[in-house]
Amino acid sequence: MLLFLPESSARKNMIRKFKTVFIILFLLALTPFMQSILNADGEITVTSQVNADKIGMEDLLYFTVQVKGEDLSDVPAPQVNNVPGFDVLGRSRSTSQHFQIIGSQSKSELVHSHTFTLKPTKKGKFTIPAVEITYKNVTYKTNPIQVEVVDGSVAQKRGSNRRSLLDDFFNDDDDFFNRRSNLGRRKEITDEVIIEKVPASKEVYLGEQVIETTYLYVRDVQIGQSSNIDGTPPNDFWVEQIKMDTNATREQVRKNEHLYTRFTLMKRALFPTKTGNLKVEPYTMKMQVRGIGFGFGDIITRTSNPVNIIVKPLPRENVPSNFTGVVGRFSVSAKVDKNEIETGKALNFTVTYSGLGNLKDLPEPSMEEYKDIFTVYPPEVEQETELSDAGWGGKKIWKFILVPKIAGEIIINPVRLSYFDPLSKSYKATSSKPITIKVAQGDSTDVYTGPIPSFVEAENKDINYIRNIDGNITGSTRPYFVKPLYWILLLLPILINLGLLLNVFIQSGRKKNLSAFRAKRALANSRRILSDAKKTLKQEHGEKFYDAVIKAIASYFADKWNLSSSGITIEQIKNKLKPLHPELAQEVTDFLEDCEFHRFAGAKDAEGDRPRKTLEQAGDLLNSLEKVFNR
Amino acid sequence: MKIIRKITIILFYVILLLSPALMAQNTGDQPSGITEAEDIQGLAETDNPSARKLFDEAGEYYRLGKWDYAAANYIKIIKSGIENHIIFYNLGNCYFRMKKIGPAMLAWEKALKLNPGDIQIEQNIAFASRMIADKFEEPERHFLAALFSGIVSLFSVNGWFIITIIFTWLGGTAFFIFQTTSKRVLKRVVMYLVIVFILFIFTTGILTYISYNKIESENYGIILAPSVQVRSGPGNNNPVLFVLHEGVKVNVESEQGEWTRISVPNGFNGWINKRTFGLI
Known part of the structure; x- marks a missing residue:
């Protein structure tokens, strides 16, 4: 820089002063440059300052930690929690960009200012401890700051004698350079x-x-x-x-x-x-x-x-079901570092999204469906950004470590991404290629201790093979309940039990009509007994013959009157029959008494013509009695 | 004791007679596909030498990787009127190998409809579902509804009917012993058994009916087009609500001309053209 000034002693003094100023200015101008040189790529500087080194109990202290660097996106925020003698009331962050032109080159630097508001809790001299920030395995540390706290309130004024040149430079109102530049x-x-x-x-x-x-x-x-x-x-x-x-x-x-x-x-x-x-x-x-x-x-x-x-707003038409809000243009690829591995051994599975758009919106690939097949460790995420003529974008890479739990051929399905492409104004989808991994059974079976995968998930590395039909090729089985055979099978036990129950009911009904039944069957029953009596006559058992004849007559009356045939007496028969037919009652009585007599007489009465006549007489009597009872 | 015995007898016969009566309603509603298959050539119960030849050839084609030839043979068998779940299953495999996920899912779903609960078909559907672009989370169901659905799905229609028959025989036998035995302890034991069997017969009879009704009432389809625009109404002039992709299973609700109203498991619904999907 050349200055054209008159050559005089006053001007020489002026030149000398300006030279001093120029040297200071040059050094000042050099400071950020030096800083930028010192701040090699990826490095940061961390400084701290307070708004005053002496405050009153009624004042607040503002403690600022400044982080400077070209890229501060991944720099963690400083933590200030316990400050001796102060309560931390709150914190705020502001971001600014520092721009420097050096010759034909420019340099930009981001500054994150984290300001903590501190309220003193007691009087005295306190030290605000150093703040540490660890970034890329390097720990950056600020210097501790001494602050004195006194009673009341201390006016926060800066005397001109305490101003730094830097302070003056950035102050329009009362500025060292302004005063001189005027x-x-x-x-x-x-x-x-x-x-x-x-x-x-x-x-x-x-x-x-x-x-x-x-x-x-x-x-x-x-x-x-x-x-x-x-x-x-x-x-x-x-x-x-x-x-x-x-x-x-x-x-x-x-x-x-x-x-x-x-x-x-x-x-x-x-x-x-x-x-x-x-x-x-x-x-x-x-x-x-x-x-x-x-x-x-x-x-x-x-x-x-x-x-x-x-x-x-994004178009509402044709929105894919798996759209998560990604806008831009992206492609996705996936790879593994080895396609053949043993169970228990680790492999790297890398998913890379690349394209233009907000990389922060890109969803993490879901590994949920592989949790029974692999032990999936949390991914390491990397991001590479770049600006091209088409726009801002880059790559976002997820690096998973997978440890196969089961042996066999495992297919990692395509990673899919749906996004809205502003250029074509349409939703688009991209996907990676499926990856096949052959997993052999390893020795280290103790690596995986989780639950045993379910059958379907464990076996389904591919679809099942086609099946054969043995014998005739027919249509599939019809529902059984349209086939009569199955209805017969269903109804058969019911019908059997119904038949059984019906029989029980019939028997019960018969019991109710037993007297009528006996009365109806009386003549037949008595004739059957007489027929038996005739057989005993051939064997010359006179006693048995007459006994059977008496039984035949007595049974007839017992059946007719629903009485026990063994307990009925001649006197009973006479008394019950007399009202119906007195002559016949007498005739029956006489006949029965006669039979009784011959029964006791023994075998000799079974000879000759008498038994035959007795049988005929009994038959006639029964016929006569039947006529009387049927009237 | 006499009262209990009378009640048992009455219950047994009322319920035994009621269960077949309930199931008898189904006989008129047998699957149309099956009856059609029978009506065409009466092949359902008879041997078909040409079908056997086509089937064996298809198997050989499949083994050689000629999946399109194999698929053509399976289609010929189906067109001849034979609706066998294994043929549909094999056809699905052919489509899958040909990377036609939609037709593959349709064939497998048809196979599953013909033979509910077939584990191999279910496995193939589950495997191929991973490759479908659209994933739907099933809406959360009430615990009891999920439990009931799970019980119904335990057995196929035929399975439940067979179980009903078995319980009818066991109940019938127990009742026979109850009527004929004179031993008091045995009579008492079988009386309780009869009551239990009656309850089982009633339950399994109802489950048979529900299981069959479920298959018949549910009307599903598979998206066959690569992607389908689901619109808010029947017609191309209606706005597109969302997009479905090939292979998605949709619930077919109603029809109007060339358009069908469908819904998907997450509750979304809309109209799609009939040509874009196949009915299971």
């Missing part, structure tokens, strides 16, 4: 420096990415030091900061009839999380500018334009 100011800086945000698209679908680029336009002046880019993180968007290629951030462009040098300050991918007309808040940036006619080292503030993005 000496040489000639022109107001207006459109020489412009910040502009440009969204790649102003109308997108829900979840579709919008690449937002922030440009710095500069003409006629040079940018020295610059502040962080301050902007409220948009509420309705998921934001992914894009790591930029620092060699391609400077170009000459024409804007508003002027030739500008355009620096690409920042790029980020915005993923709308709700529909409607969404506003992305503008950025503000402070920077030191210098140039011929514009004074030396003016600090100016520039605010970008706000951006409005119209977010449309």
Whole structure:
């Protein structure tokens, strides 16, 4: 930088002062550069500070831990829980981006500021312990900070003698450089420096990415030091900061009839999380500018334009059933590191989604269906992001470790993903290829101790083989209850029991009509007895003959009157028959008494003509009696 | 004791006569496919030499990996009127090997309908279901409903009917002993047995009816097109609600012209063109 000033002692002093300032400025400008050199790729710096080293009991202390680095996406948040002498009331986080132009190159750095609000609990001198953050196996540690707590409230004012040059640099109101730059100011800086945000698209679908680029336009002046880019993180968007290629951030462009040098300050991918007309808040940036006619080292503030993005809902038509909200363009692949393995040995199963879109939305591949086949360990997830002309995206990789539990041929089914493609405005599906793994029975049977897989899942590594039909090829079995044979089988025991029951009922009915039955059968029964009597006559058993004749007559009356034939007497017969037919009653009585007499007489009465006549007489009597009873 | 005996006798005959009466209602509703198969050529109970030849050839084609030839033979057998679950099962295997998941699922489901509870068919369906794009979670059922459904599915229609017959014989025998024996202890034991058997006969008779009715009343189809747009009404002018893919089993609810109203297990329903699915 050359300055054209008059050659005088006062001016020489001025030059000397400016030289001092320049050296300081140079060192200041060099500081972030040195920091950036020190911050090799992937490294971070962690610092802490408090808003005051002396506070009152009525004041609050703000303890801020700043984490700086190019990529802070995976850096854990600092933990501040127990601070001696203080209660931790709350915490907040803000994010800003620091932008640095060094020659033709630019450097951007993210800053996460974690501010903890502390309330003192007692007076005295306390030490806020060091805060540790472990990132990529390196532990970063801040310095402990001493704070004194006194009674009442201490005004939080910074004396000018305590200000650092850095503090002054970023303060417009009372600024070291402003005071000095006013000496040489000639022109107001207006459109020489412009910040502009440009969204790649102003109308997108829900979840579709919008690449937002922030440009710095500069003409006629040079940018020295610059502040962080301050902007409220948009509420309705998921934001992914894009790591930029620092060699391609400077170009000459024409804007508003002027030739500008355009620096690409920042790029980020915005993923709308709700529909409607969404506003992305503008950025503000402070920077030191210098140039011929514009004074030396003016600090100016520039605010970008706000951006409005119209977010449309996803189409409701043709939504696949397994759609989980992924928007973009993706492909999925799956692989194993070995296709032949033994049970109990581990294999790596890697599922890779790659494409454009919000990688955070990609669902974890489900291994639920393999839980009985493999022991599945929690996956290691890796993410590689990149910005291409087509948009922001990259790869998301799930690395599972699988340990086969059972031997056989195991098929890992295709991993499927449905997504909405904003370019074609349609839902699409992608899937990996199925993987076949041959698992042999290993020696280490003690590896798996879980439940035994169910039969179906264990055996179903493929469909069952075709089946044969022995004998005739016929139609499948009809339902049995349309076949008569089965109905007969069903009804047979019922019919048998019905028949049995019917017989019981018949027998019961017969018992009820026994007297009538006996009366009806009386004559036949008596004649049968007489016939038996005739047989005994041939054997010359006179006693038995007459006994049978008496029994035949007595049975007749017993049947007719439903009495016991053994207990009936001649007197009974006479008395019961007399009202019906007196002559016959007498005749029966005489006959029975005569028979009684001959029975006692013995065998001699069984000879000659008498028995025959007795039989005829008995037959006649029975006929006569039957006529009487039938009347 | 006399009263108990009379009640037992009355119960036995009322229920025994009631169970066949209940089941008798089914005789008029036998599966139409089976009767049609019989009506065509009367092959259901007779040998068919050409069917045997086609079947054996199909098996050989399958073994050689000529699945399309094997499928053609199985289709010829089915078209001749023989509806055998093994033929449908083998046909499903052919389609599966030809990577036609929809027709494979349709053939296996038909086989399962002809022979409910066939473990090999169920295994194949379960295996192929993993390859269907659409996965539906069955809605949670009440414990008792799930238990009842599980009991009904324990046996096929024929299985339940055979069990009913066995219990009828056991009950009949017990009742015969009850009537004829004069031993008081034995009489008492068989009396309780008769009561138990009557309850079993009644239960299994009802389960036979429910099992058969379940098969007949449920009307399912399989999506055969690679993907089907399910619309809110019968016609292409209606909005698309969701998309189903090949192989999905849908419940067929009603028809209107060329369109059929279907539903899927998660409760979604809509209309699809008749040509896009096959009835089981």
